[in-house]
Amino acid sequence: MLEIKNLHVSIExxxxxxxxxxxxxxGEVHALMGPNGSGKSTLSYxxxxxxxxxxxxxxxxxxxxxLLELDVDxxxxxxxxxxxxxxxxIPGVQTSFFLxxxxxxxxxxxxxxxxxxxxxxxxxxxxxEELNISTEMxxxxxxxxxSGGEKKKQEILQMSMLSPKMAILDETDSGLDIDALRIVSxxxxxxxxxxxSFLVITHYQRLLNYIKPDFVHIIADGKIVKSxxxxxxxxxxxxxxxxxxxxx
Amino acid sequence: xxATDQTIKQVNTLGSSDYKYGFSTEVDExxxxxxxNEEIIKFISAxxxxxxxxxxxxxxxxxxxxxxxxxxxxxxxxxxxxxxxCYYYSIPKSxxxxxxxxxxxxxEILKTYEKLGIPLKEQKMLSGIAVDAVFDSVSxxxxxxxxxxxxGIIFCSISEAVKTHPELVKKYLGSVIPVSDHSFxxxxxxxxxxxxxxxxxxxxxxxxxxxxxxxxxxxxxxxFERTLIIADKDSYVSYLEGCTAPMRDENQLHAANxxxxxxxxxxxxxxxxxxWYPGDKxxxxxxxxxxxxxxxxxGKNSKISWTQVETGSAITWKxxxxxxxxxxxxxxxxxxxxxxxxxxxxxGTKMIHIGKNTSSKIISKGxxxxxxxxxxxxxxxILSKAKNARNFTQCDSLLIGNQxxxxxxxxxxxxxxxxxxxxxxxxxxxxEDQLFYCQQRGLxxxxxxxxxxxxxCKEVLQHLPMEFAVEAQKLVAISLEGSVx
Ligand SMILES: Nc1ncnc2c1ncn2[C@@H]1O[C@H](COP(=O)(O)OP(=O)(O)OP(=O)(O)O)[C@@H](O)[C@H]1O
Ligand SMILES: [Mg+2]
Numbered sequence: 001m002l003e004i005k006n007l008h009v010s011i012e013x014x015x016x017x018x019x020x021x022x023x024x025x026x027g028e029v030h031a032l033m034g035p036n037g038s039g040k041s042t043l044s045y046x047x048x049x050x051x052x053x054x055x056x057x058x059x060x061x062x063x064x065x066x067l068l069e070l071d072v073d074x075x076x077x078x079x080x081x082x083x084x085x086x087x088x089x090i091p092g093v094q095t096s097f098f099l100x101x102x103x104x105x106x107x108x109x110x111x112x113x114x115x116x117x118x119x120x121x122x123x124x125x126x127x128x129e130e131l132n133i134s135t136e137m138x139x140x141x142x143x144x145x146x147s148g149g150e151k152k153k154q155e156i157l158q159m160s161m162l163s164p165k166m167a168i169l170d171e172t173d174s175g176l177d178i179d180a181l182r183i184v185s186x187x188x189x190x191x192x193x194x195x196x197s198f199l200v201i202t203h204y205q206r207l208l209n210y211i212k213p214d215f216v217h218i219i220a221d222g223k224i225v226k227s228x229x230x231x232x233x234x235x236x237x238x239x240x241x242x243x244x245x246x247x248x
Numbered sequence: 249x250x251a252t253d254q255t256i257k258q259v260n261t262l263g264s265s266d267y268k269y270g271f272s273t274e275v276d277e278x279x280x281x282x283x284x285n286e287e288i289i290k291f292i293s294a295x296x297x298x299x300x301x302x303x304x305x306x307x308x309x310x311x312x313x314x315x316x317x318x319x320x321x322x323x324x325x326x327x328x329x330x331x332x333x334c335y336y337y338s339i340p341k342s343x344x345x346x347x348x349x350x351x352x353x354x355x356e357i358l359k360t361y362e363k364l365g366i367p368l369k370e371q372k373m374l375s376g377i378a379v380d381a382v383f384d385s386v387s388x389x390x391x392x393x394x395x396x397x398x399x400g401i402i403f404c405s406i407s408e409a410v411k412t413h414p415e416l417v418k419k420y421l422g423s424v425i426p427v428s429d430h431s432f433x434x435x436x437x438x439x440x441x442x443x444x445x446x447x448x449x450x451x452x453x454x455x456x457x458x459x460x461x462x463x464x465x466x467x468x469x470x471x472f473e474r475t476l477i478i479a480d481k482d483s484y485v486s487y488l489e490g491c492t493a494p495m496r497d498e499n500q501l502h503a504a505n506x507x508x509x510x511x512x513x514x515x516x517x518x519x520x521x522x523x524w525y526p527g528d529k530x531x532x533x534x535x536x537x538x539x540x541x542x543x544x545x546x547g548k549n550s551k552i553s554w555t556q557v558e559t560g561s562a563i564t565w566k567x568x569x570x571x572x573x574x575x576x577x578x579x580x581x582x583x584x585x586x587x588x589x590x591x592x593x594x595x596g597t598k599m600i601h602i603g604k605n606t607s608s609k610i611i612s613k614g615x616x617x618x619x620x621x622x623x624x625x626x627x628x629x630i631l632s633k634a635k636n637a638r639n640f641t642q643c644d645s646l647l648i649g650n651q652x653x654x655x656x657x658x659x660x661x662x663x664x665x666x667x668x669x670x671x672x673x674x675x676x677x678x679x680e681d682q683l684f685y686c687q688q689r690g691l692x693x694x695x696x697x698x699x700x701x702x703x704x705c706k707e708v709l710q711h712l713p714m715e716f717a718v719e720a721q722k723l724v725a726i727s728l729e730g731s732v733x
Contacts, residue, residue, distance in 0.1 A: 092703025
């Protein structure tokens with residue numbers, strides 16, 4: 001699915017990712033943990049193609065394609081999804097309209113016809129219900145005046161409607177209350193299948209109780225310093241980054 | 249609906265960013281020589297079989313025009329207009345002898361309107377909307393006439409109204425925009441060719457949208473539109489105008505005078521979607537759109553609301569205004585002006601508060617891309633008798649790219665201490681993070697810009713007649729094609 005080799009990235013001359021390797025296969029869930037400023041969000045932006053990042057070295061293969069050559073929207077329509085750490089507000093654009101536009105962009109890219117209005121309404125309703133998002137919410141402008149947690153839920157709604165092949169969740173759990181955390185996790189688990197993959201960025205082992213990862217990676221200063229299975233998250237919780245990084 | 253279908257078509261052919269209405273129609277035209285003089289004015293008047301008083305009115309306006317100084321163009325870069333190098337009248341030969349039915353109209357002309365999405369034939373007529381179609385200097389046909397006249401509504405070309413309803417025309421023509429207002433107003437009064445005339449009788453709510461579709465076809469020809477709308481006591485009308493022109497290398501002039509009169513408790517909603525040919529990327533060709541639009545809220549509790557979506561023209565110069573004479577009268581101005589490439593727009597409104605408790609609201613959204621310039625110029629004038637007058641103004645500008653400009657020039661004059669005037673203005677660049685977010689959801693960069701800009705304009709677009717708003721959104725997106733990436 002995704003194969004990152006020796007990735008070096010800088011922004012405005014500042015080196016942020018310094019030789020990162022990561023390989024994610026179909027059907028796997030990987031968790032990425034690491035201290036503030038270690039380059040987690042940067043990695044998610046580079047994967048989704050945000051400009052201003054300079055790729056100094058390395059390759060990224062995505063389903064046999066050179067990911068770095070694809071435009072942002074091409075990557076998205078090829079099934080790469082980023083749930084943002086800080087979702088954007090878009091004033092004047094109704095949330096439901098945004099969802100419809102996103103779905104139809106993808107369908108257009110895949111050479112399919114637009115989704116029928118009724119079919120769309122049904123899909124949105126059922127997915128929103130699963131995530132406990134009210135229909136009133138969907139009539140409001142996208143993310144405008146949404147609470148922090150509501151924004152995160154909105155990201156997951158978009159994800160479940162677009163059913164991506166490779167989803168990156170950047171600190172989706174931060175800001176969610178206990179119930180919302182459970183609901184969102186259930187949403188993610190529902191989506192999980194043998195064909196898609198997830199990269200879950202988080203600071204808290206608690207999320208991984210709900211979304212059981214196949215692998216856990218620890219990133220520090222732009223490199224993956226340690227990888228393991230779920231037990232690594234527990235160990236991290238106990239020892240903290242400092243000690244774990246030293247034992248790496 | 250005229251511009252609706254037009255934009256649907258435009259959207260269907262998306263993919264090439266060319267102006268979609270650039271075709272021209274081959275028709276034999278009747279056209280007197282170029283130049284502006286008394287002879288031409290007499291010719292126009294004679295062609296239209298006008299009564300003597302109308303000709304005199306025109307000739308007087310021409311005298312006034314010759315005495316008036318040219319307007320001072322503030323933010324616009326306008327090449328000197330050579331009034332002698334322009335045709336003032338051009339009509340298809342086939343329309344000379346007033347076709348009595350559509351069967352007598354040159355099929356080429358009917359085809360033009362069909363291509364534009366405005367079928368004029370009975371069986372294909374657009375539902376819920378009556379259309380007056382103006383081709384160069386003449387009105388081709390007006391639909392739904394019979395149904396409207398049963399309600400006492402008069403909807404016809406102004407040329408026809410001069411003959412059939414002279415008392416109304418005499419009473420109101422030039423009563424809102426005096427001939428001597430400025431040189432374009434005088435020029436239009438002298439050589440105006442066609443446009444619509446609407447009269448809504450007392451107590452009648454017009455059940456359909458009334459609409460005029462303006463098409464400039466002939467080369468080197470100025471179009472001098474004249475429209476007059478009168479809403480009698482307790483009446484209501486919603487009116488919509490759409491405009492397109494062929495792509496031509498030389499500039500063409502559209503100089504319009506539009507007058508609205510609302511009597512006691514009457515309401516006029518006037519919407520424009522202006523999509524004249526804007527010229528090419530380098531700024532060659534395009535329409536000069538010099539428009540004077542003014543509404544008089546003469547009666548108490550009357551209301552005039554202007555909504556405009558200005559996406560076309562090389563140069564737009566227009567300030568739809570309200571004279572709030574009647575006590576408690578209301579004026580509104582909702583505007584989206586988009587300039588891309590080399591386009592220039594200087595637009596805004598004037599709200600003149602005269603009566604007590606008058607209120608006005610101005611929402612202006614200017615979007616500039618490419619090397620374009622976009623200026624909001626507005627005046628809120630509260631006279632001493634306008635006790636308790638209110639105004640709210642909000643002007644937002646959005647810039648796409650680094651080479652375009654946005655300017656806001658609000659004038660406020662208040663000679664009344666218990667009036668209240670609020671003004672808010674913002675200027676921002678299109679947000680890169682928002683664009684990235686939309687693109688991450690699969691929208692290409694143009695769709696992303698279209699979506700964000702439409703969100704920015706929402707407050708204005710929602711004032712357009714309903715079905716029309718959706719199409720206007722698509723037009724907004726199309727006008728900005730090629731502005732990013
Ligand atoms: N535009 C920029 N210019 C300069 N430095 C930047 C820029 N963007 C990010 N950085 C720096 O890059 C580093 C990595 O940032 P990043 O957002 O990837 O961290 P993170 O691992 O996601 O942290 P957190 O856990 O706090 O979300 C930080 O030191 C940050 O300050
Ligand atoms: Mg981060």
